[in-house]
Amino acid sequence: MNALAKIEPAPLLRVTGLTKTFGNVVACRNVSFDLHPGEVLGIVGESGSGKTTLLNCISGRMRPEQGEVAFATRRLGLTDIYELPEPDRRRMQREEWGFVHQNARDGLRMRATASANVAEPLMNMGGRHYGKMRAETERWFNRVELDPARLDGQPRLFSGGMQQRVQIARNLIHHPRLVFMDEPTGGLDVSVQARLLDLMRELVRDLGLAVVLVTHDMAVARLLADRLLVMKQGDVVETGLTDQVLDDPQHPYSQLLVSSVLQI
Ligand SMILES: Nc1ncnc2c1ncn2[C@@H]1O[C@H](COP(=O)(O)OP(=O)(O)OP(=O)(O)O)[C@@H](O)[C@H]1O
Secondary structure, three states: OOHHHHHOOOOOEEEEEEEEEEOOEEEEEEEEEEEOOOOEEEEEOOOOOOHHHHHHHHOOOOOOOEEEEEEEEOOOEEEEHHHOOHHHHHHHHHHHEEEEOOOHHHHOOOOOOHHHHHHHHHHHOOOOOHHHHHHHHHHHHHHOOOOHHHOOOOHHHOOHHHHHHHHHHHHHOOOOOEEEEEOOOOOOOHHHHHHHHHHHHHHHHHHOOEEEEEOOOHHHHHHHOOEEEEEEOOEEEEEEEHHHHHHOOOOHHHHHHHHHHHOO
16 A cells, blocks of 8 residues: 555545536536545536536436446445446435435425425335334434424425425435535525525534535535535536635636626
8 A cells, every 4th residue: 555545535436537418518528526525525617517417427317428436335335336236326325325406396205294205214224113213303303493393294385495404304314425415505595595504514514424515606615615626618627625716716717706706
């Protein structure tokens, strides 16, 4: 083992040379990065830069044309997720990952009760003790600052901010090792966003979560991300620590992105 290998911890996720096209459009071109346990990586860029496509490819929802997405699974260690048999990949996604969508209706069953939504990952992992699952669900309701009196309500009757809290609880209750978030506070009122962001920051820190976060909002990136990956027309044009990228952007596109936010 060389000296670097001793210092450098093993990555949780390793993306290598990932490319995805739609006809003539190159949505992501030759993207590579490592994500380590407990690290929050923000993927930023303007609309159409390829953020969502990259997120979909690395979260196993869309197979890239080229490249590899390797995840350190509990059972097999660092494994190309697209080489896994489909049922194994789905199980890994269910048991080891979370995915928080921008629109709660994409991540929740709106007509099931909120408690059923939150408890479902526990049941998927073999939980059968109703009382214990109910208690854990209630604990998570409190953790995301939802009133346990609403446990048996349907998310479709909740406010947007409450729905996002249900989605977050559902995606954390089973102790995932990696959580993907796609504009998790997009579409919410600014005041609701602020508290939700604080809550998410607390949870990420307390649980030591590894997160891949897609956002076009630099304030969200500043608050949550340790490191940023700036995308422009499918290319990663800059990566670095969040403060470095936002306070001293090197690439002209990152400079434009940051200055356009500061002008608002
Ligand atoms: N299913 C698809 N079919 C065809 N083209 C697509 C598809 N999905 C994405 N694209 C194209 O790929 C490029 C990247 O889109 P993508 O949605 O990944 O960007 P984005 O940065 O997430 O944008 P936004 O912030 O608006 O969601 C765009 O040119 C888009 O039109």
